Amino acid sequence: MDFNDTPEEARFREEASSWLAENAPTDDAFRALSPLEQAKVWQKRKYDAGWACIGWAPDFGGRGASAIEEVIWRQEESQYDLPANFFLIGQGMIGPTLMAWASDEDKARFLPQLASGEEVWCQLFSEPAGGSDLAALRTRAERDGDDWVINGQKIWTSGAHYSDYGVIVVRTDPTVPKHKGLSYFYIDMKAPGVEIKPIKQLTGDSDFNEVYFTDVRVSDSQRLGEVGQGWQVSLTTLMNERAAIGGSFGQMDVSLAMSVAAEVEIDGRPAMEDAAVRARIADWYVQEAGLKYTGYRSLTALSRGALPGPENSIGKLVGAPKMQAMSSYLMDLLGASGAIADEALAAKAGIIQRAYMGAPGLRIAGGTDEIMANIIAERVLGLPQEPRLDKGIPFNEVPTG
């Protein structure tokens, strides 16, 4: 075992690092742009130099890089304070779907624009009544000549308001079993009848939207896959979700816990010396280090050409509850001050509280804790699925409460 690059990896890292050193934006004019504009400028700069979507084929704007090269590129990029990435879902999840299912014409039309950041895409799958049961979606599309007419509502759509295009799964036949009556389209987010409303989360932020569809017309030529094949197409998108989302646990790590425990006192001694505090910190570190080294093992596998597997589900399953428990406990250590969200008064409390309020979302988004545990049990350990009461039953006859 060693943590060094192979010679090829080292050469690639050097190339990436040199380019970034020369091209990463730092000037004030750039910083004055809006976050979205900054992201677009930076993405275009990368694209022009061949550093956008590097895993994609050159025809689509990439350079056919390997999985481990993508990791190295991300590692190097993360050394810089770069603009927020508005393209994760489009490039991470929708790009691969277009590659697998779109016509050659559409691929040539859309993929380079997606890679260059000139067009932003969003994903319209979830619905209010769906939740973990994604395929129970009810948004309808009805055929009308060469068009389809869409009515319904989607939810949890990130970036709907600044997206140019979206991919959507809709029900085109409610009389057949759930998974068989779906079709998949790409749509123009500026089309008439598309209405976007931000959702306010319990954190007070609005990272997601509801999107309402009222008689939205979409051409049959914008369909990906056959009519009724929408679920298979969505699986292509969803299989790439892990890569695109990943767990972000912000600054809620053991080093924050250590610094709080060093500053706060218990009975006149630093909390850091308290055995109960130490036991908690140790347990969190075991989880944090365990995830980090699990990542190293995955990278090693990637570097040897393996594909990432469902075992990566443990990152969020461990990390999100840990974030909740840790932020709760650190507030406890702060005592009454732990309630203060005012960063001027209690800088760390602000971070910790955002984490506590955000953690419930992380335990749900992209698959709840319970779904993640199911995935591990079924796909890694090979345990059987639960009996499915909705199997083989026409969608419009499935019990809905």
Place this chain on the structure above:
Amino acid sequence: MDFNDTPEEARFREEASSWLAENAPTDDAFRALSPLEQAKVWQKRKYDAGWACIGWAPDFGGRGASAIEEVIWRQEESQYDLPANFFLIGQGMIGPTLMAWASDEDKARFLPQLASGEEVWCQLFSEPAGGSDLAALRTRAERDGDDWVINGQKIWTSGAHYSDYGVIVVRTDPTVPKHKGLSYFYIDMKAPGVEIKPIKQLTGDSDFNEVYFTDVRVSDSQRLGEVGQGWQVSLTTLMNERAAIGGSFGQMDVSLAMSVAAEVEIDGRPAMEDAAVRARIADWYVQEAGLKYTGYRSLTALSRGALPGPENSIGKLVGAPKMQAMSSYLMDLLGASGAIADEALAAKAGIIQRAYMGAPGLRIAGGTDEIMANIIAERVLGLPQEPRLDKGIPFNEVPTG
């Protein structure tokens, strides 16, 4: 709120306590008897004085006492170092079943003998392939004239080897759905073809038996309930299980934890001063006190004439995992010495280790943790059952793996 008896309760307590003071056995001759003999002598003495099965009707040997009087009697009895009770299952579970389902003749024949301890009964329900799915039992009974012929195997039978009679549920029709093909009999445990083998548990003890049936003949007159009604009859027995079994967590309580923590040192200070140890003790105390006061609330309800409900399931669900966690942690506190089971060398370690090895059994016996949680969810909170794949299907067509 007050913890005192009502005047009626106080009178009853006084009566019970006076009788016990005069009659509780203390002499050496008595102590020289075997445990079973001691139990039988004591039970007969109670019976003769009207203190056996006090909740039963006088016709059956009781005195028609109320539920709260039964509790008071148990409280008073527990003040004495009395023989182990070999009659719990017979008197607690089988007596009420006979009352509900047996012929008047059988009631008169068996109940007083059961109350007096002259005859001991055991219960033959569980089977190796059954587990939580009790009704999936496979022991067959086939009609032969006025008799039935039983073949099969039962398991987890307490006291089979010293019992005179047993109650047994068998499958009399495998071609109808699971619950509908069962019948319930009482049998003579000394009958030809009944073979009893003790089961060695992981603790090394043998508290249970396997009982094998080879062509055991039982008269149709020993049937309780109709042919095919065995499940309903068993429910009467099982409904009384909680009362008969109850959680016994031995000496594994917070006071033991306090005494270990007072004796063992961490970094030159008593472990009792260690914050991590204190947090554990506090949590266990919260559970222990919470169960105790939940018991007080149940007693109050009993005292007002209510029946005990499924909410009492929490005793074992909380107590058994606590016993496992506490014994594990106390061994940790003892360090390498925690492995010593030799009581001469480490008196408390012996107790703690028996608890750690016994706890897995408590988490399983009389309903696993998982079944207990189901009971609370379904019967207390009203959540729906899981879909049942075996519902309405002939027993011999239900998948068995």
Place this chain on the structure above:
Amino acid sequence: MNFEFSDEQQLLREQARGFLTEHCPTSAVRAVLDGDQDWDAALWQKVAEMGWTATVIPEAYGGLGLSYYELAIIAEEMGRSAAPLPFSSSVYLASEAIQRFGNEAQKSAWLPRLASGECVATVAMAERAGRLALEQLETRRGGSQLSGTKVPVADASVAEVAVVLARSDAGLEACLVPLQQAGVSVEPVLTFDTSRGHSSVTFDGAEAEVLGETTLNPEDWESLLDGAAVLLAWEQLGLAETALTQARDYALQRFAFGRAIGSYQAIKHKLANMYVKNTLARSNAYYGVWALSGGSDELPLAAATARVAAIQASTYAAEENIQTHGGMGFTWEFDCHFYLRRAKLLSLAIGSEAVWQDRLVSALAAQSAAA
């Protein structure tokens, strides 16, 4: 054995629940959480008219002279509705402090107005991050003047007077300080539960009088906190019960894969765990209020046990109620988050879980030693 509330007390519970269902629906909580107000002043007025602020204040001072049993019942219902009121500050803490530590003049001056609800009071303890250390307080009294900063102080923005924990050359003192005076500045402080106001309160030579005109025995202050811990436990239990009810109702009504999510063991067992924790918390709260009512010397142990159990039950129920609701539970629009905020807020007040675990074990050791 009678370990249950009396019929009259049960009637009070029904009445209180009915009243709050009508006058404190979740829309009322939401209005304060979303708005600029630090409380629901109109609701306070109604609550005072019900006599709830007067519950345990002696009749001689204009109160109802009822027992802590009645107050515990009201506390549970306050928690159930997550009422946006300074009830815990004014009733469990400040009124109790004045009643326990005040001299006759102070009690006569303040208790009748606290009983009637026309005056709201609070208690100011915390000065900095970490556990409250009575010997390290930096708020000082000299003569009739008090100086120092207390932060956060719950409900200070709506209170007329505060009981301020301070030190003088003589030792620890509880000072009575009217907040509308030149020497006091009350600045709002943002917390994660804006359905209750919090402030930073700075005293700069503020006029203050010492409760009882004497120093305070730290054990007496701890005993005040024991009482508050029991009442807060009842309030937290109310929150926990609402969270469990919401989760159960949602689990029955929400379907996934053709069946109610409440039929899945992951959800079933989560709700069973909530039920178990709530039951333990309730039974321990019973014992706590019994010990508080009778002035039992078991109060320190009973109070700490009730508080730890209530903290564990309420935070678990609040967190897992959101989890049961999935994405919808994470929206501002659903009410689930009210209970998360309030459960955590109350867990941080008067010392958090570890503080009370520690107190519990000390009380247990003392009780064992005495036995």
Place this chain on the structure above:
Amino acid sequence: MNFEFSDEQQLLREQARGFLTEHCPTSAVRAVLDGDQDWDAALWQKVAEMGWTATVIPEAYGGLGLSYYELAIIAEEMGRSAAPLPFSSSVYLASEAIQRFGNEAQKSAWLPRLASGECVATVAMAERAGRLALEQLETRRGGSQLSGTKVPVADASVAEVAVVLARSDAGLEACLVPLQQAGVSVEPVLTFDTSRGHSSVTFDGAEAEVLGETTLNPEDWESLLDGAAVLLAWEQLGLAETALTQARDYALQRFAFGRAIGSYQAIKHKLANMYVKNTLARSNAYYGVWALSGGSDELPLAAATARVAAIQASTYAAEENIQTHGGMGFTWEFDCHFYLRRAKLLSLAIGSEAVWQDRLVSALAAQSAAA
């Protein structure tokens, strides 16, 4: 990035697993657990012939001079089969102590015989209940004579020699004490895992020589324990993997209510939790053996992390494997209990969970301070 065993090492794993599957089936464990023997002497002989006892002993002393990676692989397989052998005592602890602290004569005298397996050694540390406190040891050396009692000592009944932690007027020492001599009495001690023998060992003026003929720096002893912690972590991981495999196989094969119990979420999520804990333990064990192999100064942190993760994974897996099996899992006849006994036994050896949590945080603080 290469955070994986080499192909040769993977081959060794396959070979070790095949060997133990053949020569250490569960019936072999059961034979020792049930019988009068304290080990499987024939298996030890075979293991020694495989060269496993020689793995990391230098070639100069008759060893194979391989790395800790190879030893970690063997350790995991030893755990997987719950082998009834004194491997951890003799290989991870005693051989290591002699190699690290012995002088040339001592190493030449003992290491070749330890490598060949003809000699079994153990380490004697504990004297009384509680954490090992090096400064409070009561076993004393004066001249060449050692006196005191060590209890429990794992594998002393089958060992020829022990490394005994003692004090003299000069300070802490590791003494080499042959056990078959007049001044030593080895009395059996019953533990809950009789598939390994434990003893109380009393030294009454026993002949002893000091390893390295000098006092021992406590940090060096801690470092020895760090190494043992990593290797024990691998062994515990093996136990945890067997427990998970057993539970999974049973959950697939056992039916209740017409379907495999592994289709119920209560069982699914329990097994998923086992998988998660095992995965964290494995990844931390990887880092531990990397740090041990390279002599990294991150070893104290890496070892503590590996140990805590392995304790948590192995006890959870062993406990919940029994729970998954239901009543059958609680019988002596099923093998589930082997892993419960061994997991807890190894968790108590060389300091239990809380000891290593504490060491972890100390190492983390030291590493942060140095960074």
